[in-house]
Amino acid sequence: MSKARKKPASASASPRHRRGPSARVWHVYRQEILFLGIFLLILGGGFTLLSVNAVNDQVVEPFTAAVAKVSGTVLDLIGQDVSMQGTLIRNTHFAVNIRNGCNGVETMIIFLAAVLAFPAPWRARLAGIAIGMVAIQLVNLVRVVALFLTGVYFPAFFDSSHTVVWQTLVILFGVVLWIFWANRFAAPRTAPAATPR
């Protein structure tokens, strides 16, 4: 798939490369196939779990209400004078209802799945998950506050800002966070031949 993984032509003579095509693909891309398989499995499993009514009512809704409460508190601090009712935040100019998709849970699950699927020590995984979840929620808080302010001051931009702009930014943040984690803290690297620098 990438130039870096191509084997030299002479390697085809070795016993390993006399395997069938699927065995060869598995041998060369095992890490990638395992990563993507585990990632999609955790992702699908996580979101299937979230779609169960009991999980939604007992876990997701209270969590979303907490996200709304914190967002409302921040909006109050910046002078928006909001009132909160469950997942609803409103003032005299505008109201938003924080629902699934707005609570950062999707990004958290994508991040969690990517961290768990990546070949890394458990300590690095747990640290990544702990820091990542907090960071994603902080960015989501900024998103909810910014969207509320957009609704108050630039209502014409609310729809596109809500779906396209902020969803892209929050997911982008989650993915970039994972890339930083995977790149810097996670997997032991295959060190090049020890040439002192």
Add this chain to the structure above:
Amino acid sequence: MKRARERAARQPRFEAGRFLRRALLWLLPVAGVWLLVTPFYNRFLIAGVENLLRMSERPSVSRLSVEGTHHTIATRTDLDRPAGKVRVSDIHFPLLMLAAFFLAVPGVALQERFAKLGWALLASVFFHLLSLFFWVKFLYATQQGAWSAANFSPLAQNFWGLGKHLLDLPFKFAWPLVLWVAFFPHLLLPQGNPED
């Protein structure tokens, strides 16, 4: 010797900071292209899914009409009201992230990045067709009250509902990452095989 190896091992394989800067810069031209192409791409998706729906029906009763730039309205000749409205642009806006990610990879020739992006976009078209198909089936199976209950079994309602839920949230958002890892596997995952 050991210290040098450890130091080499601590060095990031991939210039993540440079990648992020480039991704943010690429987002602007990519967003411009996406905005220009969206009206045409939406029409293509709507026409494609209408054909898929009609192929899967006996008799063919579905009709997807374009509304404005971003929406489609699903109607059936055996229903006296529209089945619902879908914002088609919401299905494919993660293309912004996909294109920015593919074009921002440092250390890979621009031609190779564009070639891989082309294949990724082609794969994405099928994903978007499938997503919109599930969206409309979800409207039929779960959003028409008594009509849905009469025409779809509980199993079918759950199948279309869960399928739409999975395609619309996790897989839609994870799609750019999945393709990025699949097309640039050497960037982050440890190279080589433990058996090597």
